[in-house]
Amino acid sequence: MTFELFYWPGLQGRGEFVRLAFEATGTPFVEIVQGDGPGQGMDGMLHTMDDPACTDPPFAPPFLRADGELIGQTANILAFLGPVLGLVGESPRARRFVNQLQLTLADLVAEVHDGHHPISSRLYYSNQRAEARKRTAELIDYRLPKFFDYFERVLANNPHAGGWLSEGAMSYADLSLFQLIAGLNYAFPRAMTGFAKAYPRCQGVHDGVARQPRIAAYLKSSRRIPFNTTGIFRHYKELDRASPF
């Protein structure tokens, strides 16, 4: 099966959750915006997304093309790829739980984004700086602890050994939790200072993913786009603050 990933160039964004699934499993995939052939590049992506004849179009990037099918929404892409790439357990119950975890991670990702864009994703950060300061304070003081308390509890209660979120093997939700923690470390170094001590099991997932040989190689490669202030996780010094953990 050929996998073609459609995502904005130059930022990790939500596309990175899909890239990590491919990289962790050594699965070849094509980044459409990086190509310059017909149907590739930015024009190719926008043309595919806005094709008036498409019967099941995606709403926004990232989306995947596999066997001629377009699949949109990050969690939906991963629910499709998980079984194909061996990144989720076999049982329907495990698959539902990993999808639930992924959707919960996605909710927090959206809240992190809205930390710097609480009024409008259309306008620049500099147009909503005062509101961003308030919302990010809420994020750091209340929302991060609430979400990470939850993920830490899930990890503590997993009856299987291995330290992963579901069953005894790494799933795509573990990859996404890694990415979330990595992004928060970049965006909020001050807030994240006590994270490893407060959430040792979540930190364990982060470290366990980073140690996977394929992931370790990917993170050192030029394929890993550096975090920057055009993505979801942005470092603005004035938004960072001490956290309760």
Added chain:
Amino acid sequence: MTFELFYWPGLQGRGEFVRLAFEATGTPFVEIVQGDGPGQGMDGMLHTMDDPACTDPPFAPPFLRADGELIGQTANILAFLGPVLGLVGESPRARRFVNQLQLTLADLVAEVHDGHHPISSRLYYSNQRAEARKRTAELIDYRLPKFFDYFERVLANNPHAGGWLSEGAMSYADLSLFQLIAGLNYAFPRAMTGFAKAYPRCQGVHDGVARQPRIAAYLKSSRRIPFNTTGIFRHYKELDRASPF
């Protein structure tokens, strides 16, 4: 199979997307917060959600209990119920597309919520009224048109007759689109004035769902909690405004 729904009392909220799936198919279900037996009522819900021994806990309501399994996240609940209740097509591709649509609807639902709570879901609306006015203006001027342009295009391009989002039969995504439009009609009567003319196919889904005999009976019953200003869709006169459509 016994279905137990866990959701906050007194508001439609995200629980309503699940209720509509049960109501549309005449499927009996138990509302845990309405009971007063052991494990029921608010205490029963919170105890179930926070049970330290639970190996696959939900992050937040709504969640479902079916055959002893807890299933959280609205879209995940509906992805489970869809095939069981006959509210999604048979093919994996149709199921992925309906899940994708549901996640896109969920994104807009979250944006509607953040319209009145752009800074913090923990604080009252009255504490973020100025920011709410700005964010809701963005919602009405830019986000609603962007999302409804998309859903209208999906409906226009569906090769099957019937006027539904996917294939030729009503799916749970159609039920959710109905609920979204009904909620927006309550919250923003001024903005929604030209909606039926601008988005006739979306309006058609709304009307087609409302005409389903079981749904029509439900909407007239006391089981349908009225829209109010504790839910996702809130009518605050100062936030409503003329829309571009």
